[in-house]
Amino acid sequence: xxxxxxxxxxxxxxxxxxxxxxxxxxxxxxxxxxxxxxxxxxxxxxxxxxxxxxxxxxxxxxxxxxxxxxxxxxxxxxxxxxxxxxxxxxxxxxxxxxxxxxxxxxxxx
Amino acid sequence: xxxxxxxxxxxxxxxxxxxxxxxxxxxxxxxxxxxxxxxxxxxxxxxxxxxxxxxxxxxxxxxxxxxxxxxxxxxxxxxxxxxxxxxxxxxxxxxxxxxxxxxxxxxxxxxxxxxxxxxxxxxxxxxxxxxxxxxxxxxx
Numbered sequence: 001x002x003x004x005x006x007x008x009x010x011x012x013x014x015x016x017x018x019x020x021x022x023x024x025x026x027x028x029x030x031x032x033x034x035x036x037x038x039x040x041x042x043x044x045x046x047x048x049x050x051x052x053x054x055x056x057x058x059x060x061x062x063x064x065x066x067x068x069x070x071x072x073x074x075x076x077x078x079x080x081x082x083x084x085x086x087x088x089x090x091x092x093x094x095x096x097x098x099x100x101x102x103x104x105x106x107x108x109x
Numbered sequence: 110x111x112x113x114x115x116x117x118x119x120x121x122x123x124x125x126x127x128x129x130x131x132x133x134x135x136x137x138x139x140x141x142x143x144x145x146x147x148x149x150x151x152x153x154x155x156x157x158x159x160x161x162x163x164x165x166x167x168x169x170x171x172x173x174x175x176x177x178x179x180x181x182x183x184x185x186x187x188x189x190x191x192x193x194x195x196x197x198x199x200x201x202x203x204x205x206x207x208x209x210x211x212x213x214x215x216x217x218x219x220x221x222x223x224x225x226x227x228x229x230x231x232x233x234x235x236x237x238x239x240x241x242x243x244x245x246x247x248x249x
Contacts, residue, residue, distance in 0.1 A: 021129075022158045023122035052129070054154055055213040062208060083147050090220070096208050 003031055008103045011042045013078075017049035020057030029060045036067040043068065044106055048079040058091065065097065074098060076106040111180040112138075120161050120190070121169035128157050128175055132186070135177040139184040140243060145221070149184070149241065152221035155214035156188050156237055164192025164235055183223075183242040191234035197227050 001024035004015040012035060020028060035043060045061070065075045076098045080088070088094045100106035116131050118124040132153045136146035157173055165171045171192060178185040202219075203212025219225055221241065228236035 019126065019129075021122065021125055021154065022161065023125060052150075054151060054158065055217065056158065058213060087151070087217075091213050091216070092206060093208065 001028065003028060008044060009107055011044055011107065012040050013044040013046055013103070015046040015049070017051075019052040020050060020060075021052065021054045022056045025054075025056040025060045028057065029063065032060060032064045033067060036064055036073070039071050040073060042074050042076060042107075044103065045075065045077050046079060046103075047077055047081065047084060050081065050084060053084050053087065058087070058093065061097070062093070076100060078103055078106050112178070114177045114179075116175045116177075118157075118173050118175070119169060120165045120171040120173050122158070122161060125154055125157055129154050131175070131177070135179055135184060135186075139179045139241075141184060141241065145241075148217070148221040149186075152218045152239070153186055153188070155217050156186075156239065159214055160188060160190045160192065160235070164190045164195065166193065168192075181243070183240065185241075186222075186239040188237045188239070189231070189234065193234075195227060195235050195237075 001016060001018040001020055006013045006015055014032070014035070016028070061075070068075050078100050079102065080099055085094070085099070088097065088099070098106070100109065114131070114135060116128065118127055129150045132150045133146055136149045141149060153175070157175065160173050161167065171190065174189040176187040178187070200215060202215035218239065222239040223242045224238070224240035226238050228238055
């Protein structure tokens with residue numbers, strides 16, 4: 001797994017590539033929570049190049065979401081591959097995460 | 110189920126990618142559909158993660174044995190450890206409507222495999238037997 005930070009319209013974008021699993025999710029968790037500590041109003045996660053996610057990766061994002069909710073921050077997922085979207089759907093997380101097809105859509109809503 | 114393949118890995122999360130890769134290959138050899146192979150990969154990964162997390166309590170110096178049995182009827186995956194005994198009666202995933210970190214792995218395993226059972230004959234540690242029937246064979 002690789003994590004890169006970029007920006008889109010002044011918002012932080014976390015671009016993740018590769019597999020998010022029990023081995024890599026602690027690094028993701030550390031980076032995500034470090035960013036959330038700064039209370040960004042919006043945090044965008046670019047899933048375009050994510051090939052796999054397990055329950056530890058999902059738990060990391062749930063934790064991130066719960067960290068942003070108290071101050072009204074919004075965690076937005078962009079370009080989720082179909083299989084990963086199906087997993088989020090099965091886990092009923094598509095109801096709690098904001099999922100968008102593109103960066104522009106994510107910032108429009 | 111005839112042919113057997115055995116993988117032994119240290120109980121470190123960095124080796125789980127090997128389990129996933131082999132699961133995909135064994136799924137293809139068994140003629141499981143590509144969509145179901147993705148589910149198999151996730152389910153077997155979750156089962157091995159549970160061994161590291163619960164049976165070995167994060168100890169990365171132990172070992173996990175993953176055995177695949179493939180045949181015309183389907184695929185059986187047997188995961189063995191020598192860690193703390195699991196109590197199947199208390200293993201359950203979280204309520205999916207209760208959004209919180211954790212508790213999803215069991216759901217991923219149960220939705221994928223037709224049979225999920227701990228072997229009661231295993232004295233030390235756990236032997237988890239996961240069986241996936243090929244749909245056409247199972248239905249006939």
